Amino acid sequence: MSPSNGPTAQDLTQLLDRLRPRIARLFEHYRVSEPEAEKLVRDALVGIAYRWGRVQEREQWVLDLLARQVGKQAERPSKEPEDE
């Protein structure tokens, strides 16, 4: 990626703005915590920034990525409390 074919900060903000309701619904469904939501969205935005030139369907790419990530997290067994 070069600066000429990469996104600007504004491009990323606009992309996120278009996706906010859908991402919020996804996170709500999987009961994602706020700190985790922040990390997931940040990494997804950085990820799409790296692939800006080659991904045409950027909104879908971000949503697919987040859905995979929260889906994976939901599959992980929760930690049992350890015996004293």
Add this chain to the structure above:
Amino acid sequence: MNEQHPDPETLVRYLRGELPAEQGREVEKHLSGCASCQRTVAELAQPAATGRESVVKWRSHLFGYEAAFDRAARQASERLSRLFEEVGEAASLAEELLAEPEHRRRQLIRSEARFQALKLCELLEDRCREAWFNNPAEAVELARLAVAIAVRLNPEHYGTRIVEDARAQAWAYLGNSYRIASDLRRAEEALGTAREHHRRGDEDAFTEAQILSFTASLRNSQGRYGEAADLLDRAIVIYRAGKDRHQEGKNLILKGMAFGYDGRFKEAVRLIRRGLSRIDAVEEPWLLVSARHNLIWYLNESGSHQEALETLERTRRLYLELGRPMHLIRLRWVEGKIAGDLGRFQEAEIALREARDAFIELGIGFDAALVSLDLAAFYAREDRADEVKQLAAEMVPIFESRDVHQEALAALLLFREAAEAERVTLGLVDQIVAYLQRSRLDPELRFRES
């Protein structure tokens, strides 16, 4: 069920009765067939009496995410500016690194953090891709440097998923470079490592498609054409879903070539045509020339000699304007084959001899051997045993000093013996040609005359 789910705000407005009548009916219609949205609405509507408490709770959750989203966007922008700095530095770092002797390059990557940069890694992959065409050994070295950098990328700086994806890509490039350099065992191992990193990373679909495509090329080299076609189908689906027409076209062409290697020439022609209609010639001009060359080749092999000739005439300018020197030699080769199949023997002989001599001059023994065998088949068809004998006598000493491995040389010696005994048949020539094509990338493969 409708494909488009109503967004959460629409559902909230639906529950509050705030939607216009027609939109409300659409939401109801969707809810009647969508279990997922029914669950969301049921959750939002608790307690049943008013729904208000839950709606308020849900909205506050949404606003909580809003703040998290804002922070995420700010952090991503900060990383973006660092990324742009890297882009600017990558070219000079690459020059500095590549100016050093090979052993010193690795030392630098190990010891100096400035070389442990993602953009440098990607730049080396770009250079590696260019070297695939004319210098496989250099391509391997560049890919190994990219891997050396990728394994040292700092996950805290780039994020774990980006780093894993970069490692997957670097290993995939190394795998493809090994394949081109005829080291199929290392190619298999490297592509396996690429898949492992891809699984650990964010499983980016385009990286997956690239690994699938490289693995398909490896399967072609191993003669596992059916598997290659299946892998390419999966890559094509990904590129189509991502609306990347160029890559979709490229992989259709690769699938066509898998069919071509397998002798399924008519299907190969159909797929290459479909691929050609999708690729962007500006992005990869050589791909256009190579694809049209293969189209001409398979048209001729499928018996459509006249159509092959007409397509060649329409492509001649492309060969001259966009092609590399190698394309021009291959042009003479296919011209000779078509001319021979159309009964224009003198023309065929001249073209094939020119192509053979040009390959020999460039030290490309394998292709020179294949052209010689085409010429031998042409003489055998004409019952010109003396010319076959002379050709065979010329072949062995030339190829002894080229890139032809021992097993292939043994096959050519067998051909010379047959020529001396005047028992060269078209069947024998076809067998040796098929063997040489496969053994080129598998030097341990032995020729067995059936």
